[in-house]
Amino acid sequence: MTTNLVECINFVLKGARNLPVTAIVRSTFYRLNELFTRKSAEAHECxxxxxxxxxxxTKRVEESFRRAGNIVVNQFDRRNEMFEVRKMQDGSVYTVNLAQRHYDCGHFQVEQLPCHHVLACCANQHLDWKVYVHDVYKMSEICNVYRGEFVLMGDPSTWDRYEGAKVIANWTLRRATKGRPKSTRYLNEMDSRDMHGPHRCTVCEREGHSRSRCPQCVGPSSAGGH
Incomplete structure (x- = not known):
């Protein structure tokens, strides 16, 4: 239920990202087991x-209730499905369709929770606002998420012999441990320096070095020694 789940995963695995693969899997397994055990206990306590x-x-609905007081509601059908709401502060108008659960403000489509416009319509027509809360926010559903239990890993020597496919590393894809990594970026007209090819010495006109590193160029220390 977060907007940046990747950052949450990175925070959990921050201390294990540089470990070997088997150590990362083992660390993730035990951390998930601890998380499920703790969250399950908290959900059942709630x-x-x-x-x-x-x-x-609960916090979002309470916040929406505080903002629903300054809204004027106009009913547009007898089935209590279509409403027009108007904010008293700025006069902005929104359409609320309770049957299709579509609101012009867009909050319900994103969070699946009744916004302050919907709460104002429910209060005006004495409707139950809890009908418009998605089941994913119910504590019964949250308890079902953490209902599963992890199986003990035990000692690896007691595991059954693996007879499946074997994964063989492709050593050609291994990253070099020394030197500057080879660039795989596609060049364009702005990369004129890289598109001109290798450097060429202005003294011997050979590639691979510059004038300052040319073996034919005599330096001041060499001149002083003769």
């Missing part, structure tokens, strides 16, 4: 305390 929705959903 259910026992009478919480129906997650903390995120």
């Amino acid at each position: 259910v026992r305390n009478g919480f129906m929705y997650s903390e995120f959903a």
Whole structure:
């Protein structure tokens, strides 16, 4: 339920990214086991305390309730499905379709939670706003997420012999440990320096070195020694 899940994963695996592959898998396995055990206990504790929705959903709905007071609601059908809402602060107008769960502000489409426009319509027509909360925010669904249990790994010597496919490393794709990595970027007209080819010495006109490193160029120390 976050907007940047990759950064969360990187934070969890921050201390294990430089380890060998088997060590990373083992670390991830035990960390996930600890996470599922802790989150499952927290979810069941919330259910026992009478919480129906997650903390995120509860805070968003409470915030929307505080903003729903200054909204004028106009009903456009008898089935309590189409409404027009108008903000008193700036006079902006939005359309609310409860049947299709489509709101012009777009908050419901993103978060699957009733925004302050929908809460104003529900309060105006005495409707139950909980109907428009997605099941993913219910504590019962959250408990089901962490219901699974991990199987103990045990000692590797007791595992069954693996008879599947074998993965063979391609040594041609191995990155060089020394020197500057070879660039694989596609060049364009701005890369004029790289497109001109290798450097050519202005003294001997050979490639691979410059004038300052030319073996034919006599330096001041050599001149002083003769």
